[in-house]
Structure formats: structure tokens, C-alpha cells
Amino acid sequence: MIDAEDKPTAGQAEKRLFIKTYGCQMNVYDSERMADVLRPLGYAPTDTPEDADFVILNTCHIREKAAEKVYSELGKLRVLKEEKALDGRGAMTIAVAGCVAQAEGEEIMRRQPAVDLVVGPQAYHQLPELLTRTARARGERIGADFAPNAKFDALTNDKIGARGVKGPTAFLTVQEGCDKFCTFCVVPYTRGAEWSRPAADILTEARELAARGVREVTLLGQNVNAYDGAGPDGAVWTLARLAYGLAEIEGLDRIRYTTSHPNDMGDDLIAAHAELDAMMPYLHLPVQSGSDRLLRLMNRKHGRQKYFDLIDRIRAARPDMALSGDFIVGFPGETDRDFEDTLDLVRRVNYASAFSFIYSPRPGTPAATMAAQVEPHVASARLQALQALLFEQQVAFNQSQAGKVLPVLFERKGRHGRQAIGRSPYLQSVYVEDADHLMGRIVPVRVERGQQNSLTGALVDESLDALKQRAPAAQALGLQA
Structure with a gap:
């Protein structure tokens, strides 16, 4: 289904765009903006590469396997591109975007000649120009030569128009880059130094999203709580100050943010969680290890x-x-003692959810050349033990919601009948029957049971729009069991 704003303008032939996104939420945001940039050229989205005139792989470079998946996918696309040309179904343009493109642009061109262009995460606003150049001479590469401010300035161009967001939730990038230089991480080398968007630009984009029916935004940044953008009042705004500004936007009822660094969790941001109903009670705060020695x-x-x-x-x-x-x-x-320290930290904090991975050496990072690399079978056994503990905690947290009444933002239809799927304040998926008419609304739901990855509930009173998000507010309304 293509909305009116996705259709080509008069005189343009409709072309099809397929974007496959790897990695983090910021890549999801970037993919959405790439589609926005290409829409004025007549590109409408399609669900399969077989139907596409232009295929973009928006890549992640955090782990080795993620990069190798890109090369595997490129091999399949090369075959598809050749088959389409032989069958007379037209030409296919293939682009690699994102962090793998930034880090391995020349290698991509060498390993896979079917790739027409490579564009780094700070330069995807150049896609229309790159497509024009590629039509004349393939092999353009744009890397880190463009600053984030140039990208976002281009994205606010009136020719691009409003974001093609559908549904009541949206990502909103507010900060990019990283200055922390964790020894295992490639992000500072692929995304660059920390940079924060001006607050006025973010507020403008948020107002546009709210006008399109978005009720929940997730603020994105490699170190989002390090946000220090210029405020419209001339002062430097922190993430907390930005949250207060966003909370004033009519129709925007929920605010989330990710990913945070413990060193940037300021007192004002903690206070904002206490004072703003719109701030959701769910915080992603990576620690990576429970061992002081490994943290150093x-x-x-x-x-x-x-x-x-x-x-x-x-x-x-x-x-x-x-x-x-x-x-x-x-x-x-990492020793057995170091790993036990991690398990101890997990037990003491008691997480509602978590992500855990085996260390993957990334070329160019200090950790890649460190001595005492851990044997794969040892790392695998530790991961299984850690994930078993995290799984236990996640299930316990979800099951603890049974009997409570939570405000649920309904986002999409379920697979069965009139089932609808919403999102709790704690980011859990909530499945509710006979609720498919409530898309975009925040409605009280009584949780009947909690599973590994979701909750199941029933409507309490669909006539009530649960604008007050916090549990104390729900309790005051008599909604809490």
C-alpha cells in the first residue's frame, strides 16, 4: 500500500525502492530518511528486492558476523541483478550504506563489483546526486567527508517534504557519534565525533511527527544522554531540557531514548524521569561487564x-x-572470576531485558590486538550461562505485570481476528483481542499473563485514553490492581 505522499510527482515514472536494514535503531531512522530523500525522485517502497529498481543495504559494523552477512546478501543481489538484466526486466542499482560502507568502502567495491555506489552514514543525503553520477560512471564512494550538520540541513529541505512515517511511534535522531573510545567499539571510527542537533530542529521534527499522529518518540544517539545541542534560547540544552521541551508538544505523550552511557546520566535527566509523565519508565543503560578489571x-x-x-x-x-x-x-x-563478577552485577541490578554477545574483534580497535583472547568454546559457555540468567529475569519481570492495569499504545494489528498489538510503558509487546479499532490510542489494559517476550491482556475501558503514563497516576485513577 502506497500513501499519497509516496507516489511520484506528475511526469515521473514510479520506481521501486527496497531497503534492508541491519543493526541499531539509528540505522532504522537512517533508512527511513533515505526513503524520504529518494521519494521526490519517484521512488516508492517495495517489500522485496525482486521488485526493486534500487536496492540499499543499510549496514552495521559492530560485530564481524553482521559485516559478513552483508557480503552474503550482496552475492544474492548480484545474481538477481544479472537475472533481471537477462530477462529484460530492467536495470537494478545496488548501494551499500551505513557503517560497513564507511569502514570498508574500497573493500566492498573490490569484493563485489555488482555494487554501484557506497555511501557512509553521514552522506546518505547525497543519494540523489550519487544516483545521477552512477548513471554516468559507476563506483562513486562518499565516506566521512560530510559533517552530520550538513546531512541534517539537507534533510530539512522543503523539496524532501515531511517524513514518511506511518503509525503512532517514530525514531528521532538527536545526537550522533561517540567520543568514549571503548577499546572494543568501532563506532567512533565509523560515526565520528559526538555531535548534537540544534534543539529547535528536533522540536520542529517532533511537532511534524505529532501532527502525523505519532504519540511516542524514541530519541536516538550513540551516546544520546551526552546530548548538548544549541537551544533556541541561546543556551546549551541537555537531554533533560530537550525532554521538557518535547513534553510540551500537543499529542506527543511518550518519550524514550537510547543508547545511554552511565557517565552521561546527569542529575537533571534523572529528575526528568521523576517529574515528566511523558518519560517512559524504561531505561537502556549498558554496562558491558561487571568486572572492574575488564571495565578498565x-x-x-x-x-x-x-x-x-x-x-x-x-x-x-x-x-x-x-x-x-x-x-x-x-x-x-576475561577470567572465570571476571565473569562471575558480571553474573553478580546482573543478579544485583535485576534487569527487565538485556542484550548479550560474545566479543567480536573489530579491525582497528585496540581490543583486537590485546593478548589473552578467550577461546571460542569458553566464551560460548559463558554466554549461555549469562543468557540463562537474563532470560530468567526477563520472564520474571513480565510475569510480575500480571494483574496490573497498564496504559498501552496500540500500534498494529495482530495475526488473529481483531487482535491488536500495543506497547506498554516498559516496552513490552501487549497482545489484546477485539482491539484492532484502537490504533494510535493509549488505552488501559489489564495484564492477564506475561510470557518470555510479551504480555497478554484485556481492555479495561476503551473509552478512556490513558494520557497519564506513570504507575502512580494509574493507581490514583483506580487502574492499578
Whole structure:
């Protein structure tokens, strides 16, 4: 289904665009904006590469396997491109975008000649120009030669128009880059230094999203809570100040943000969680390891006790806060004692959800050349033990919601009958029967049971729009069991 704004303008032939997105939420945002940039050229989205005139792989470079998946996908696209040409179905343009493109542009061109262009994450606003150049001479590459401000300036161009967002939730990039230089991480080399968008630009984009029916925004950044953008009042705004500004936008009822660094979790941001109903009680706060020794080797610039103290302050301000985290096992030099420290940290914090991975050496990062690389079978066994504990905590948290009444933002239809799927304040998917007429609304739902990855519930009173998000507010309304 193509909305009116997705259709080509008069005189343009409709062309088909397929974008496959790997990795983080920021890549999802970038993919949406690439589609926005290409829409004025007559490109409408399609669900399969077989139907596409232009295929973009928007890539992630965080782990080795993610990069190799890109090369595997390119091999399949090469065959498809050749078959379309032989069958007379027209030409296909293939682009690689994102962090793999930034880090391995020349290697991509060497390994896969079917690729027509490579564009880094700070230059995708150049896609229309690149397509024109590629039509004349293939092999353009745009890397880190463009600053983020140039990209976002281009994205606000009136020729692009409003974002092609559908549904009541949307991502909104507010900050890019990283200055932390964790020894395992390639992001500073692919996304560049930390940079924050001006607050006025973010507020304008948020108002446009709210006007299109978006009720929940997730603010994105590699270190989103390091946000320090210029405010319309001339002062530097923190993420907390930005959240207050966003909370004033009519129709915008929920604010989330990811990904955060413990060292950038300021007192004002913690206070915002306590004071703003729109701030959701779910925080992704990666720690990576529970071992002080490994945290030093990772260059995290904080220890486990600082993390514990921070969690205590957050929970004191917002008792219903649910926490999520990231963990790496098998980091070079990790001992059994180091791993036990990680398990101990997980037990003490008690996460609602988490992501855990085996360490993957990335070329160019300090950790890739460290001694005492952990044997794969040891790292695998540790990952299984960690994930078993995290799984236990996640299931327990979801099951603890049974009997409660939560405000649920309904986002999409389910697979069965009139089933609808919504999102709880804690980011859980909530399945509710006879609710497919409530898309875009926030409605009280009584949770009947919690599963591994979701909740199942029933409507309490669909005539009530649960604008007050916080559990204390729900309790005051008599909605909490």
C-alpha cells in the first residue's frame, strides 16, 4: 500500500525502492530518511528486492558476523541483478550504506563489483546526486567527508517534504557519534565525533511527527544522554531540557531514548524521569561487564560501584523504572572470576531485558590486538550461562505485570481476528483481542499473563485514553490492581 505522499510527482515514472536494514535503531531512522530523500525522485517502497529498481543495504559494523552477512546478501543481489538484466526486466542499482560502507568502502567495491555506489552514514543525503553520477560512471564512494550538520540541513529541505512515517511511534535522531573510545567499539571510527542537533530542529521534527499522529518518540544517539545541542534560547540544552521541551508538544505523550552511557546520566535527566509523565519508565543503560578489571581494559571510565550507585539514584527517583543493558562475554583476558563478577552485577541490578554477545574483534580497535583472547568454546559457555540468567529475569519481570492495569499504545494489528498489538510503558509487546479499532490510542489494559517476550491482556475501558503514563497516576485513577 502506497500513501499519497509516496507516489511520484506528475511526469515521473514510479520506481521501486527496497531497503534492508541491519543493526541499531539509528540505522532504522537512517533508512527511513533515505526513503524520504529518494521519494521526490519517484521512488516508492517495495517489500522485496525482486521488485526493486534500487536496492540499499543499510549496514552495521559492530560485530564481524553482521559485516559478513552483508557480503552474503550482496552475492544474492548480484545474481538477481544479472537475472533481471537477462530477462529484460530492467536495470537494478545496488548501494551499500551505513557503517560497513564507511569502514570498508574500497573493500566492498573490490569484493563485489555488482555494487554501484557506497555511501557512509553521514552522506546518505547525497543519494540523489550519487544516483545521477552512477548513471554516468559507476563506483562513486562518499565516506566521512560530510559533517552530520550538513546531512541534517539537507534533510530539512522543503523539496524532501515531511517524513514518511506511518503509525503512532517514530525514531528521532538527536545526537550522533561517540567520543568514549571503548577499546572494543568501532563506532567512533565509523560515526565520528559526538555531535548534537540544534534543539529547535528536533522540536520542529517532533511537532511534524505529532501532527502525523505519532504519540511516542524514541530519541536516538550513540551516546544520546551526552546530548548538548544549541537551544533556541541561546543556551546549551541537555537531554533533560530537550525532554521538557518535547513534553510540551500537543499529542506527543511518550518519550524514550537510547543508547545511554552511565557517565552521561546527569542529575537533571534523572529528575526528568521523576517529574515528566511523558518519560517512559524504561531505561537502556549498558554496562558491558561487571568486572572492574575488564571495565578498565574496555576503557569504560566507570566501575561497578559507580554503576550500582547510579541505579540506586534512578530507582529512588522513579521506583517503577525497568532497566535494560548490554553485556559482552569473552573480552580479551576475561577470567572465570571476571565473569562471575558480571553474573553478580546482573543478579544485583535485576534487569527487565538485556542484550548479550560474545566479543567480536573489530579491525582497528585496540581490543583486537590485546593478548589473552578467550577461546571460542569458553566464551560460548559463558554466554549461555549469562543468557540463562537474563532470560530468567526477563520472564520474571513480565510475569510480575500480571494483574496490573497498564496504559498501552496500540500500534498494529495482530495475526488473529481483531487482535491488536500495543506497547506498554516498559516496552513490552501487549497482545489484546477485539482491539484492532484502537490504533494510535493509549488505552488501559489489564495484564492477564506475561510470557518470555510479551504480555497478554484485556481492555479495561476503551473509552478512556490513558494520557497519564506513570504507575502512580494509574493507581490514583483506580487502574492499578
